[in-house]
Amino acid sequence: MFEAEVKITLKKTVADPQGLTIKHALESLGFTSLEQVRMGKFITIQIKAKDKAQAQAEVEAMCAKLLANPIIEDYTVEVK
């Protein structure tokens, strides 16, 4: 069994209102040295596979097919 961590982020070219709002909220709490905040998704997947490489390939396929929308999102997969 492998555990894969999937990070899904908005493409750099896409505006991120959620990140911006969090940044403002943090600033109003006194965290004033922020340059940028961006919000994304973090999906952990436990998967049976014969080896790490297979797990990696499977999870990448999941991202390409369903988990991320390539028009607005990027993703990275890391198998532990």
Add this chain to the structure above:
Amino acid sequence: MFEAEVKITLKKTVADPQGLTIKHALESLGFTSLEQVRMGKFITIQIKAKDKAQAQAEVEAMCAKLLANPIIEDYTVEVK
């Protein structure tokens, strides 16, 4: 300037309906070797700080104060 990656996940004891629904969806797409899928948040923060340790401490404070709700969520901070 440092970049911090914050991963926010639901506590293990909290049921995650979102993850479960995504798991079912993946299964119906033919990804049948899944054990578990859990959904969380991934926040990237660019922050000015005098060193890595300070950046780490600041971002952890942000998590404790705003970004995560300790009643249902765990978090990890990694400064690059």
Add this chain to the structure above:
Amino acid sequence: MKFGVIVFPGSNCDQDCFHVVKNVVKQPVEYIWHKNTGLDNFDCVVIPGGFSYGDYLRCGAIARFSPIMESVIKFAKAGGLVIGICNGFQVLLEAGLLPGAMLRNKNLHFICKFVELKVEATDTPFSSKYKKGEIVRIPNAHNEGNYYIDDKGLAELKKNNQIVFRYVSNPNGAVDDIAGIVNQKRNVLGMMPHPERCSEAELTSTDGRPIFESIVGWLKQHGRT
């Protein structure tokens, strides 16, 4: 002439759309369960609003893989009329039947509210009963109606006159104030506002009714009675 209203688990405007087709524009209509396939007997398919699969991953992302969607894609490619409202629009984007994607509303809130729309194109099966440039009031009700498309895609939309509705005052951050678009063949419409919520006098506005009437008119003209 027969309408079909697709039902995904989590659809919640299916009955509202069904009601307008059946009782307001008085046309035959059936529900279509998402696990079914085949749309041979239908002339217009409505993909209603709601939260298909809870919108738990991304709006419309999971519904897009329902068995019925293969049929909807075929149906659309063959020229059948498809209208996606709100979540239905999101499903059409995910399915690639319309270009672009949806982001969260700029203010990060769900917004339920009447908005003013400008009718930008009337040469579609869905909007012929409006006047070009007319301002209509139709309610929005969504969390993710902030339409996104890159510059190249936007130029395409404009060039082909695919933008059917624009917000008069942009409520959600949508690119170029876009509220509704058609595909290049003009037989697939996606729109965020809900015409089915304002098609009867009891509901404050009847500005949404011409959309259903346009469809009926177009189908009649094309010999589907």
Add this chain to the structure above:
Amino acid sequence: MVERNIYCALGLNDQEYQKIEQIMGREPSSTELAMFSVEWSEHCGYPRSRSLLGLFPKEGKYQAMIGEDSGGIFYADTAIVFKMESHNHPSQVEPKQGAATGVGGIIRDIFTAGAKPIASLDSLRFGPLTEPYNRFLLKGVVDGIAFYGNCLGVPTVGGEVYFDESYSGNCLVNAMSIGICPKDQLARARAFGVGNSIMYVGSSTGRDGIGGCSVLASHEFGEGEEKRPTVQIGDPFTEKCLIEATLEMLATGHVVGIKDMGAAGLTCSSAEMAHAGESGMEIDLDKVPLREEGMEAYEIMMSESQERMLVCVKKGKEEEISDIFKKWDLHGVVIGQVTDDKNIRVKYQGKVVADIQTEALAKAPLYQMPFQEPANLKVMNTLDLKTIPIPADSNQVLLSLLSSPTIASKEWVYEQYDHMVQTNTTVLPGSDASVLRIKGKEWGLAATSDCNSRYCLLDPYRGAQIAVAEAARNLVCSGADPAAVTDCLNFGNPEKPDRYWYFKNCVMGIVDACKAFNIPVVSGNVSFYNESPKGAINPTPTIGMIGILPDVAKRCTQYFKDDGDVIILLGETKEELGGSEYLKVIHGKVAGQAPELDLLKEKAVQKAVYEAIQQGLLNSAHDCSEGGLAVALAECCVSNRDKAIGSNINSSFVIRNSSLRKDALLFGESQSRIIISCSKDKTAKVEALAKANQVPCQKIGQVGGESLKIEGLIDLPLNKLNDAWRGALKQYV
């Protein structure tokens, strides 16, 4: 003997434990003990409030139906089911999910009765928005209600939001839901018919909220952080599927009874269904779909996992039912049978882990609680108006009141709720009550929720009566006939005599007011222990009320419509400033007497307005509540989101009332007053109606212009009123 610390941890005291031993005739198993603890908790068994709740009228002008979980009325061939419930403590610690699961719970109560949920309301109370945590709560709670309700496709059509220091540290989240079905399709929460199957449907069971209801709802905040609820993540998608599947199942006619697994989960649903059906029940926990490993029997029995129900199904029909749930990707499994004794018997891993008479579980002990008038009440009730200076600039006062969060427009809240889905909402939120059409019928429904807890703090009996009167008044202003009440009684620790005194007097106030209006209390909920280290919340008996519009086309809204319409004030204005928002916002005081209420006069005003609307005479009707006459007039001018319209209140009205302090005239909260407007030609008829009902009636001015003018007192342009009233809440969030 079971160790003391175990039953104490479960919230049972020594006497209760001894009683359990006596009933069982032996030492109870851990599962049995857990079952008793939840069934006898305040949340399920109402040991501290049951005797008073029995006083609520159960009959009224419409035929009432009081069921096991929710109640309602019959109108024509339709059953209208509705109920309100609290989710205060979970919301205080995790506002989004706490509020969300609260909405889920109350809606389940509606569709388990066989009714399709058609609308929800939410009654919310927070501490001042100047505190960051209260802003966090407001945002999170509204987000949670939107997240859950919007996804389900049940419109949230109304509610209220109040702010007061007493809710800092213990916010209130009361959710109400309404459903309808043909009379003969109502379902009951009972199991009977030996051999019939007990089925478990919906989501799987985890260790969610174990002991939540008994342990958590029975303690104050600050007593010990480790008792914090294990908050759950709401799953509206599953609940949406559960609604569809349940209604589909009930339509088969194969269901004997059904109950949702809410507080106290499987324990409560199984024992109460068996008891209500005068039957026994045997269930096998090995058949329960679990989502966690190694769960103990008592954990399965006490789990409060959401989105689950228990159903008694006619023998032989199990497969048909389970297929329906399969279609919706939900569990639907047989876990037991109805038996011929009157015990609830639970088996797990081949052993009997509990065997109890349902009678014993259902009959929670009854406590007579001591009560005593609070020591500081007399002081609070003292208010010498001479010490209250009259502000020179009434314009400024009006603007301050309009931007007080309690009075300000709640658009920021209700625009986050889908209030239009199902396309029945014919009067949208923003008027006194929301009005729903019922497709295919001529009649319609109106709904509202109300409670001014400051009045209840100063005078619980009268304050509770005012809550009932105001709810009825809001319905009448919308063209509806008040029909029935649900309530949510939010109070502090009942073991403290002053808190219990408030509870008792509020209940009596509701009892007497409902009798006067001839309307029943068909359902409700009690929430005790609403305290923070700073003390108890204001006594808050929230009233949810529905009304019937015999002809929904005759609905009415609160805002002025046409230039030249005549403005009429019905009712009497007295020199009453006690407990008012004006006294609080401008002078920083909560003091004096709650406004007077004469139920006969109240009924007369309501009758006059109801008849005037039925005869099509009125263009608008709006009652005077927080902020008094001036605020109500301002709302008449600007609360229509599409079109503001001014008005002119004439000098003769001001002169006629010159014996009153001007702040009392403008901002006093005298009850039983309604501002109506009508076209000139209908004025005589309206006046005649008022006279026939012996209601004081004054023509006070005219609709029109670009400002609100009250001769010599107020002169403000519409945009200033609008900015103050509409902009206020948004400033904080």
